[in-house]
Amino acid sequence: MKKVFNITGGIGVVLLLMIFMIVPRAQAVIDGVSGTTFNLTARDGFISTPDGGSVYAWGYALNGGVMQYPGPTLILNEGDTITITLTNELPASAGNVSIVFPGHSVQEIGGSAGIAAREALPGGTVTYRIKANNPGTYYYQSGTRPDIQVSMGLVGAMIIRPWTFDPANPTAYNHPDSSYDHEYLFFLTEMDLNIHEAAYKKYACNENVQIDTNSFFPVYWFINGRCAPDTMFPAGAPWLPNQPYNCRPRLRPGEKLLMRMIGAGRDLHPFHHHGNNSLVIARDGRLLESLPGSGPDMAVSEFTLTVPPGGTIDAIFEWTGAGLGWDIYGHEQDIDIAPEGNFPGAEDVDHNGDGIFDSVAMEPNEYASDHGKPFPVVLPDESEMAFGGLYSGSPFLGAAGSLPPGEGGLNMFGGFAYMWHSHNEKEMTNNDIFPGGMMTQCLVEPPGTPIP
Numbered sequence: 001m002k003k004v005f006n007i008t009g010g011i012g013v014v015l016l017l018m019i020f021m022i023v024p025r026a027q028a029v030i031d032g033v034s035g036t037t038f039n040l041t042a043r044d045g046f047i048s049t050p051d052g053g054s055v056y057a058w059g060y061a062l063n064g065g066v067m068q069y070p071g072p073t074l075i076l077n078e079g080d081t082i083t084i085t086l087t088n089e090l091p092a093s094a095g096n097v098s099i100v101f102p103g104h105s106v107q108e109i110g111g112s113a114g115i116a117a118r119e120a121l122p123g124g125t126v127t128y129r130i131k132a133n134n135p136g137t138y139y140y141q142s143g144t145r146p147d148i149q150v151s152m153g154l155v156g157a158m159i160i161r162p163w164t165f166d167p168a169n170p171t172a173y174n175h176p177d178s179s180y181d182h183e184y185l186f187f188l189t190e191m192d193l194n195i196h197e198a199a200y201k202k203y204a205c206n207e208n209v210q211i212d213t214n215s216f217f218p219v220y221w222f223i224n225g226r227c228a229p230d231t232m233f234p235a236g237a238p239w240l241p242n243q244p245y246n247c248r249p250r251l252r253p254g255e256k257l258l259m260r261m262i263g264a265g266r267d268l269h270p271f272h273h274h275g276n277n278s279l280v281i282a283r284d285g286r287l288l289e290s291l292p293g294s295g296p297d298m299a300v301s302e303f304t305l306t307v308p309p310g311g312t313i314d315a316i317f318e319w320t321g322a323g324l325g326w327d328i329y330g331h332e333q334d335i336d337i338a339p340e341g342n343f344p345g346a347e348d349v350d351h352n353g354d355g356i357f358d359s360v361a362m363e364p365n366e367y368a369s370d371h372g373k374p375f376p377v378v379l380p381d382e383s384e385m386a387f388g389g390l391y392s393g394s395p396f397l398g399a400a401g402s403l404p405p406g407e408g409g410l411n412m413f414g415g416f417a418y419m420w421h422s423h424n425e426k427e428m429t430n431n432d433i434f435p436g437g438m439m440t441q442c443l444v445e446p447p448g449t450p451i452p
Ligand SMILES: [Cu+2]
Pocket: 009, 010, 011, 272, 274, 419, 421
């Protein structure tokens, strides 16, 4: 199929995928629960996959609520002491359950001895106390039979805000070079359906079957507990009661989008964000700094974020259209050669250096060198183009054009859509059906677009 225009690179299915989009719901702060005391319950339930599947899974529920996948995202503050009480309501035959908190020393209260952590017996409880000593991106998971229990879904994200955190000017760490405008969680997992089917027979139906966790062969890949296109649906969608979190990154040109990446499964996932490189400022909850307090001076620019199992990455993505070589807003070409010019707001300024004064003023965060440069590509005829729900009908940021009946309408502000996905392209499927899996769309929206 044909692309409308080639600013995305990568595989050419961006517009095909856009047909799955719905009107984006603003979500500039990561969904989760904050506090110092949490009650989690391990229990079973079913999650849904976009191919119509219903998969038996285990998860951590909040305050006796429904099982959720992943577990509640715990949003903590540096310096706090956190108490987490775990209740085991898994099927009794599933045995004990626990939580480990990588990167944290844990005080354990009650429960029964286990290999990696003290455990809650069937119907019982265990309490963990951790000190949130270091800001950053972390996860928690079961420390009991992780080959079964982590695969079944007993995982969750944990975010620790720095003690200097200011919601009006947020930073990921105690350094201004970790500042951001928007933050989004990318909690990456995968599931082997065979483990879930065997666990259903063994634990929910009390059949005498073996669970083979060695020949691990995942067929579903998740961001924040959802496979595409469900990743793009609203958080808390009532038709996904056990998968409350979505992944719909949105930003405006020049803004910083903090990507909190977590490898919470068994496989490594190379997560590719189209549109621009990102700057990796931290790994595993530690700033990439040469000396304490120096800030992320060892940050690296990455094309694809390689997220290992058990690892976390904090990366900052920015997009300005810099270097594209054309005016992304489709501004009028410069025509004013007279000093003390004729065009209010742009008098006697020549941002792109073509020797002619600008006809119109700059947009906020516009890449100056391309201001007023004409679009160099001749668009194909409309009848030659493939459309999709997120195409605005115009190649220009903030503009909408005419679309055939029934096309578009899901990109109300005229943004640019970029597919963000696993670069293991096999992981962009739902049980062998493309497209799906570990994929979402990032929207770069024009200045002034509300992103709460
Ligand atoms: Cu791609």
